[in-house]
Amino acid sequence: MSDTVHATDVVIIGAGPVGLFAVFECGMLKMRAHVVDALDMLGGQCTALYPEKPIYDIPAHPAIDGADLIDRLAQQAAPFGPIYHLGQQVTSLTRQGDGWRVGTDKGTVIDCKAVIIAAGVGAFGPNKPPLEGLERYEGTGIFYLVKRRQDFAGKRVVIAGGGDSAVDWAISLSEVAAQVMVVHRRAKFRAAPESVSRLEALVKEGRVEMVVPYQLSGLEGEGGTLTGVRVADLDGQEKVLGADALLCFFGLAMNLGPIADWGLTLEKHHIAVEQRTLATSAPGIHAIGDIATYPGKLKLILCGFSEAAMAAHAIHPLVHPGEALHFEYSTSKGVPGA
Known part of the structure; x- marks a missing residue:
């Protein structure tokens, strides 16, 4: 284990498009985030599998390449100062006081109030x-x-x-x-x-x-x-x-990897969540994007973006207990440096 223990509000597992947008949504609610991803680059499958392939169902973009989408999401998240831990896999997730301790295979240790799992399809590799x-x-x-x-x-x-x-x-x-x-x-x-x-x-x-x-x-x-x-x-x-x-x-050989050992309720290799809050069976752990499942689930990036916003709002009371959350539009609130 590393001699240094990082501390943050939220740990986001997965640096794909949905994980990156979760950084933005958490930031808008004044929650700091560390992001962990097994790949050594941002973007998840967008970067690994189709960086130059156009995506047609991103709102306001008739067509956008996977790599360009990731670049813009990273720019959108940047004002909130996320800390990225790339090229390492989360191997342990343990209760720590009123929060969680996240450990990786590279010895990184992060204490946080809440966790958002945005790990796509979990661990994957080519057949x-x-x-x-x-x-x-x-x-x-x-x-x-x-x-x-x-x-x-x-x-x-x-x-x-x-x-x-x-x-x-x-x-x-x-x-x-x-x-x-x-x-x-x-x-x-x-x-x-x-x-x-x-x-x-x-x-x-x-x-x-x-x-x-x-x-x-x-x-x-x-x-x-x-x-x-x-x-x-x-x-x-x-x-x-x-x-x-x-x-x-x-095709890809997909599996949940260590996620399967974290004691979360699973349904057919996906994490079962409550649709309104994206909460898993463990308090303080939420799952969004392709890895999450609930009745009527659609595996679309745009749905993952919506789930990121809902999860961030659900987590806010854990990070800022007793603080009233007044809903504001980004046009009124703005972002740092804007």
Whole structure:
């Protein structure tokens, strides 16, 4: 355990869009926040999985990339001076007097009056194909997400998978890569119909090559540099695709991680909450965003934003006991430095 014990009003677990907006909502109610996230960057899945993919259901933004949304949410939270503890996972959550003590796997210890869990789907990682020598090329030739599509400019790219991520990135990378090849075990894709139509049009134009029905069977390269991807058809016949990069989109392996051991009431790998306050079964701990569940729950970022506001208001009496909370609009209250 660290020799230093931090003290704050609220600890927010998760630095995704909903967690970042919770910083703002807490700040507007004069509650200080520390934020902990297992990733070494802000943004959660928005940053890890689709930083350059447009999101269309954020109010007042007809379209906004995941990375831009995170940047703006961080700017919105900045006036309230949040302290970020990134690249570390919360491993312990214990009652401490009238509040809670939060501990991480890096030895960080934070005492607080309340906790907001905004951990998205919990711990997640990519489902990896069972290929010999896979780890030798990870990070140099094999990737499970795209942070910047320009990293693949002028390269021969093989994309494996049949869902939205595979189709969307095939469409996007066709604009910058030297060659894009899509490997899938069948001709039908599990992606949005409009996206599939766009992909089919690119195939007809010769900008994307379909490699179906095939599946990954091996890797070729030297010294950690990928040079080719072996694929096999349903009869086991193999061929080699010359490649500089392999993008594998086989979905995410998700689990609650240590959250499952915190004694909270769970429903199908989600945290059950009271809809009006987002309170969990443990007093002073609230859950918002995708990890929270209640009757009629919608897994939308905009719903998570609303939940952040409701949780902050519910927590206020714990942080400022006996202090009346008079509801004010931001246009009247303003923000620090504005």
